[in-house]
Structure formats: C-alpha cells, structure tokens
Amino acid sequence: MEIIKPRTLSGFMELLPSKQIQFERMTEILRKTYASYGFAPLDTPVIEDAQILLAKGGGETEKQIYRFQKGDSDLALRFDLTVPLAKYVALHYNELAFPFRRFQISKVYRGERAQRGRFREFYQADIDIIGDGKLDILNEAEIPAIIYNVFRGFGLTRFQIRVNNRKILNGFYAMLGLSDKSGDIMRTVDKLDKIGAEKVKAILTEDCGLSGDQAEEILKFIAIFGSNEQVLADLEGYAGRNEVYDQGLAELKAVTANLSAFGVPEQNFAVDLTIARGLDYYTGTVYETTLLDHPEIGSVCSGGRYDNLAGYYIDKPLPGVGISIGLTRLFYVLDEQNLLNPALPTAPADALVLPMTADPAPAIALAQTLRAGGLRVQLYGEQKKFKQKMAYADKLGVPFAVLLGEDEIAAGVCSVKNMATGEQVKLPAAEAAAYIQAALAANNGPVILEQ
C-alpha cells in the first residue's frame, strides 16, 4: 500500500493525551463557572449560510473567512460566536426568555497567516446576556464577578479585571468638540500600552488632526489613575458638562458599587480609562483582563456592553453584554510558559489493573469494583512480561498499578502500587478504591501554578 505522510494542518492545535486532559480541565472549570451563574449551554453549527454570516461584511473578516460552495449553497465556517448568537436570538426570538443568558465554548475559524501561537482553528469561551429592548446595568456589574471566578477557578490570584465605559470616553471627546473623531481617537488610545504616550500623541496630532492642547487633554484624562475611589472622584470633576459622560459615569459607579457583594477583591479590579476595545459595537462598559506577571500575553478575557446584537437579522433592539476568552491561545501560552500545574495527574486512568493469572475474570471483577468506587480504571489485557507492563504504566503516567495474582486472590486482596513512590500495599478491592481516591484527592491542586 502506498503510504501518505500524515500531518496536521499548520495553525490547528492537536494535543497529545496528557495535554488534552489539562485542556479539558480548563474547559470543565469554564463550563461549571458559567453554568453557576445561570447561563444556558448553546451549540450552534460550525457551518452557516455565508450571506448570513457576512451580513455585517467587510474588512479582515471577509479575507480570513473559510467560505466555499457545496452544490448551490454558499457556505462559510463561523469566525466568532457572536454572529451565530445574533442569528440564533433573531431566529428563535419568540421562543426565548429575555434576558437570555447563554455560554458557548466552541471552535471558530480564521484563515490568518500561520505563525507561532496564532491559530486558524481555536476555541472561544463566550458568555452573553441579551435583553429585549432593555437590559439592567446589574448585568454589567455581574460580569467582573464571573471573570473573577473563572480565573480563581483556574488557580490564579495575580490578575486584574480592567473596566471602562465607552460613554465616558465619548462624552469626554464631545466636551472637547471631537465627537466625529472619537472612533479614531479610541483606536489610537487603545495602543497606549503598546506604543507609549509620545507616539499616541504624535498619531493624535498628525494623523487624527487634533491640536496639541486637545491631545494633551486626552492624555491627561486617560492618565487618571489610582484606587477605584480616587479615579471615580477625579472623573466626578468632569461631570455636569455632557449628558452622555454623566450617564457613563453613573454606569461605571453602578458597576463598581457592588464589587464586595459580588465577592471581587479590590486588587483584582481596576477602573482603567485607557481601555476602549477596538470594536465599534461596544457602547457602554468594556472589560479587559490581564495576568499581572505576564503583561506580554495581553488581555485574556475581553468584552463589553452593546446596544444592538442582531440588527442585521431582526427589527428589535436587543442590547447585551458579553465577554470572550480565547481559550486555545491562552492554553498555548500557559503551556509554553510552564504555568500548567505539573502535579495534577494527566493520565487517562487513575489505576491500571494488571491481571497476573491465566483466567482474567477476577481482574475484570476487581476493575469493576474500583470503578464503582469512583475511579477511572484501565484493565490491561496484553500478554507481556511484567517489566513491559510496568513500563506501559510509566509511559501512561498512571498514578497507581493494581496487581492481582493467585496469592492476592487467595487472600481476598489486591496489590496497590503507587507508581510515583514505589510503595506497595495489599488491600481488599473496596478499600483499595478508597485508598487510591484519598491519595488522588491529596494531589488536587490548581490547574495553573503562578510563578
């Protein structure tokens, strides 16, 4: 038979089993945390009608999208989870209860130029809350609590949720008579972290056509800094001059007011006026999340409030708020930086049962008993030498091997070998399950280890 060299496409993450188990652990935490806030799981098709997916059209999206014909159909793979959500909500509007809260952890597709750490197929882990006509500010205030619980669930403490409000920025630019340039200004200011104040000022004056004074005013404003209380007090100084600004400030106060009731510590939250998010559709609160010891990663969880989710598909105002985590990239970076906790078991089984007798029936029954005790158990049936069996257990990384020979059967026990320590004990099957469970529970640390 002619052999075709196997390969996986570049830009597509395909993990070995031990890494996959670490990845699954993160998705499990996301699912549980999102569900604990009353978000419904959603699963939309990977393929959609291209006309519908590209209703908004234009720009990078159109270039990167995977689009193709099948028969007479013009099809495309989803490039995010927001457009399919908009379609879903418009299509099922009459059947949904609003506010509609959904989470979706699914793959999306972007045919970007392949480069290290960039993926063409990647998971997004999104939540959105969609209102029908209106959506109370309390939903925007709740988002930081969810972000906080996700990253604490991962085992992190050194992260910061940064929050701003687009209305404050828009209102402030209106005060300076720069409303028509607010989009350009925000996109420029958004780069402050990356390029510094001098270059931002240069772009504002040279490319955006602002006066030096206007640029100075803006840089002074976005430099407002300190505790949440201090920042809010400084922002109060600009109040009363523009209605949009005042509304934004009231919203920002509402979002910060109940942090402690939401269980979000002050040190994990900051009002940050430099956050704007590039996307035009955000209209109120915006969020970014950074790992304090790894600023080079950029924001690991971003989102915001928007006024009109599905205007392309339905003639109803559907305001919402949502956040997204680029899970594949986050996992890639955490792994590359050796931040994934190596102490957590990455084997597919907690115990490998090794029959040492010709008749496998006693070993089969033993494996069943261990499973009934809550363990993941692999029964090893290959006819190999003992040394090879142990080498397999080692390669698999399985924490316990459980041996069953004639002696053990006669004594009503099995031999439980801790593969890490080499320690071996003889126990009845039911006790063996509890013994292994206890050892595994003692090893139950966080998914991510801060360094």
Added chain:
Amino acid sequence: MEIIKPRTLSGFMELLPSKQIQFERMTEILRKTYASYGFAPLDTPVIEDAQILLAKGGGETEKQIYRFQKGDSDLALRFDLTVPLAKYVALHYNELAFPFRRFQISKVYRGERAQRGRFREFYQADIDIIGDGKLDILNEAEIPAIIYNVFRGFGLTRFQIRVNNRKILNGFYAMLGLSDKSGDIMRTVDKLDKIGAEKVKAILTEDCGLSGDQAEEILKFIAIFGSNEQVLADLEGYAGRNEVYDQGLAELKAVTANLSAFGVPEQNFAVDLTIARGLDYYTGTVYETTLLDHPEIGSVCSGGRYDNLAGYYIDKPLPGVGISIGLTRLFYVLDEQNLLNPALPTAPADALVLPMTADPAPAIALAQTLRAGGLRVQLYGEQKKFKQKMAYADKLGVPFAVLLGEDEIAAGVCSVKNMATGEQVKLPAAEAAAYIQAALAANNGPVILEQ
C-alpha cells in the same frame, strides 16, 4: 438597516436551551462512562488536508465530503472520527503508549441529501483501543461492558448488544467454497432484518450467483438462535473444518466467557449471526446495539475489531477495536418519540434570585451564598413588575424563585418559592441552598424514560 432573514442550514441541528441541556446531559454521561474505562479524551481538527482525509478514497465518502480550497490548500471537513484517529496515531506513533485508548465526542460532516432525521453535521461519540502489532482479545470482551454502562447510564434497560465475529462468517463461507463472494454475501445477509429471508435468498441466488443449496445453508446457519450457550453449542457443530472459523469461534467464546465478571446481564447480550456490519475493514468481533422496543431506530451503537487502522499513513500493523454512537440522530429520535425524561430540570438555573429592594447588594450576596452551596443561580436585575418577574421564571422553567425584600432582610431570611407547587418557605440563605439541593436531588431520575 436592511434585514437579512436569519436561518439555520437544513440538516444542521440547533437546539433551544432546554433541549440543549438534555443533550449535554447525554454527552456528560458518555464522557464519564468512557473516562471510567481509562479512555483519554481526544480533540482533532474539524479541517484536515483533503489528500490525507481521502487517502482511502472512493465511494459515497468522496461525494458527501465538504471539500474546498483556501489559498493553495486542498482542505476538507472530517466525515468520521476514525480517519482522523488513524492520522493521529500514525503521526504521534512514537509519543503514544500502546494499547492507546481514546474517546472523542465531536461533530462530523456529510453533505447528504437533507431529509427528516438525517443530519449533515452530527456528533459521533467514539471509543477505540489501538494495539501496536497485537491487541489482546480481552479488549474486545470489554467493549460490551462499556456499551452496557453507557445505555444503563442513560436510564435504559430494554436494549440488547448483539455480537458476532467476521471470522466465523468468513470461515463458514470458505467451508461452502464461497470465500470470493463473502463480501457480497455479508452485505446481503446484513439486510435480513429489513427485507426478510425470502428476499435475501433471492439476492443470494440471482445477484450473487449462489446455488439454491448454498443459499439455504447460509440461511440455516444465520438462523442459529437461542441463549448464548445454545448458539455457541450449535456453532461448535461446524468446528474443525476451517481454521479461520475455529479462530473466530474461540474469539467469540472469549468475548462471551466473562460477561458476568464484566457485569453485563445475559438479557442485554446476544450472539447474533446475522450481524456482519457492511464495512470491509472489520476482521473479527462486530457489535450492534438495538433498543428492544424501538427496532425501527436500527443500531444505536456499532463497531468492531479491525486489523489495520492506519495502513495508509504508517508502515506498522495497528489492530484495534472501536464503537461509535451517532449521538445527534439518537437524540433526535429519542426526542421525537418523547422518551426524554420530562421530569428532569431543563432550566439553565436551579434558582432565580429576585431582588425586591432598591439596593441590590443583599440580593447579590444571597446569590453568592446559594452558588457557594452548589446551586446554579441567576440574579434577575430587570426593573419589572412582580408578575412579569414570575412570568419570566415560569418561561425559563426554573424550579425555584428566591425573593428578597426588606422584611426578609430584616429577619435574616429569604423566601424560597417552589415554582411547580407554589409552596413558599422562609429560610436563612445557607439553609435555602440545602433545601433547594434536597428538592433537586429528589428529582434526579434517568435521562431516558422507557415506555
């Protein structure tokens, strides 16, 4: 703004939240059961190099596949999980421990003609055990135990795992001098359930060119029927005349020998000589699973033993055994037949917290406490009339509403309203969590209700 009518492509399942929660419950049972037998989770790309995916080539696959160009790349969407597994094992051969056990619950794509109950995007839930050169028969014997636990996990008892061995059939056809026609014969005999013995005989004689006697012999053979013991005894009567036959019989005995040690009751298992599976690559044990009260659904879990998983990609014999569940179709049929247990909660939250005061802080803290007690809790922040709030709780199908007004706050309690019974009790927050937990636990029936 011009409005584009939203739609989801035909042949693509997109569920409303309550149905999605039922679907997720089934995938959760599959994941847990597969993992309990030591299978590692695997996640391969949806898109693969078309040349690699179509290495085997030809037939229906090529017509149905979603294939397209992106830049210079010839790409295709996976049409099953077996070919990507073969690629994965060949590619990562040196890094894997054999036997390699993996499960994958993922979407696959087939551009079939759309019709009721047929899907173009659907989930397969597969397990495979791959050996390096050899694979012990014990693995084949374990498969019925896994199938049994999956369907028992779903809540079913009225199902039957049907097992045969291709070597028995091949050996038997060899005895009749029909080896060169065994493929055609098996494909014909496979239709026995659907078209009956008369038509099978007609096809065998008219289309396959068998004599009437030969066709009679075959029909007599596949009619062997009864308890496992009886069938094996009847099969023994043909032994000693063909080596392949004898080997198949020995394998079948090994697969049936330890059923009780594996915990599979006799009534859920049958040796059935009519089972052949159409696919050519099965070489030993084959499996089908039928719901006894719903034979019209056909097999809901099928698979078998093969000798060469990845011959197109690597010059190593990699024998294996695997099964697949067509989850999307199974779910569709169960739902259509009203077999999904309506008593299980399908709301995204266990409790809806309704703040009845201007300051939301006490309600926020209450929601946090209920979550800490293990509940999925939605905080409802909309400014609506009480009646509208209760209508929302009803539409969501949430089992409990938890009200918090000034009176409750003063008394250090919250009002817990059972939405089904209307019963309302006042409890401190921590006790409310336990109270709701207990009520939910009492409601914890099977996913599928047999009728």
